[in-house]
Amino acid sequence: MAAWGERLAGVRGVLLDISGVLYDCGAGGGRPIAGSVEAVARLKRSHLKVRFCTNDSQKSRGDLVGLLRQLGFDISEDEVTSPAPATCQILKERGLRPHLLIHEGVRSEFDEIDTSNPNCVVIADAAEGFSYQNMNKAFQVLMELENPVLISLGKGRYYKETSGLMLDVGAYVKALEYACGIEAEVVGKPSPEFFKAALQAIGVEAHQAHG
Amino acid sequence: MAAWGERLAGVRGVLLDISGVLYDCGAGGGRPIAGSVEAVARLKRSHLKVRFCTNDSQKSRGDLVGLLRQLGFDISEDEVTSPAPATCQILKERGLRPHLLIHEGVRSEFDEIDTSNPNCVVIADAAEGFSYQNMNKAFQVLMELENPVLISLGKGRYYKETSGLMLDVGAYVKALEYACGIEAEVVGKPSPEFFKAALQAIGVEAHQAHG
Structure with missing residues (x-):
């Protein structure tokens, strides 16, 4: 196995996933994946720029970072790119008022968004929130729109x-897409715009990055 | 509008859908669609053979027929083709033991089926039964199988x-198909086998039928 220096020649920045890479989520918050706390520390001591890039849509960035710090990671909120803030920006730009089918843990990210008289649906990993009743409500909102817009966080x-x-969330997006005969817009990985925004935040071009 | 006799020249049998054609289901059982009770009676008085062909998978045939008789329809259980009995036949023929993600109302149709140590998933319109927990359970059963088999009632x-x-049910089938990377087998409309079985039951060939 080549040394880091050799493998990363020309690389100026690193995007790190969080869930399943830094830690496995679960009851009691989750547990770090072996070696990941030290790996993050080592990257941060290096010359490389580091950004955390997650599709986690169950938690606000604040809660996610708080959990990761408890698990021993050196991470702060402004080092994280996540789909909820990116979605809020899109909603504002396009004058969209969402019906939110999301996890309670991420609701605070949408505090400044107007959700009255919805003209789109935003769906995220709602977990237990994916009840038949909640899915039906989102479906009915979409079916009442002339041009149904479904935005999915991941x-x-x-x-x-x-x-x-x-x-x-992808499974439930497929359910709504099929029922409504529409295609969702995805915010988050694997959308190229999402990766670009993460790189922009650390001033790195795509060819200079390692994921 | 042409008279029935003219429009139906060469037609020997009629397949009638039930939900949305004979009645709208809903709270308290539902209500007949205007004119449908009389239309069924008229068809039955004619020379045409009639079979009821439904994808309703929330109720056993017995319960469905009981409801329709209450609403005024002349119908008996042995005049109905529905996906649950057709599914049971497939399960028996192929030695499949299902994990059932179905409505409680149709469970009695599966009374004689071995559901121990499941080697497939059968999904039907479970309505409120489509909880996140139940969907996850069905998903986990499929992911543990070497060759995941998902049979969908409609x-x-x-x-x-x-x-x-x-x-x-189709929406939830899409969710499981996407999550597992598989394709479901559909029992019920629009499967040609299902229509053929309905016609066979009244001894009519496809070209002699009207749907």
């Missing part, structure tokens, strides 16, 4: 919790 | 209840 198929595999 | 997008539009 399109993950599933993720691993300490208790086992869990369905992710 | 693939409807949504249906109308008296209280509004409701997501149908």
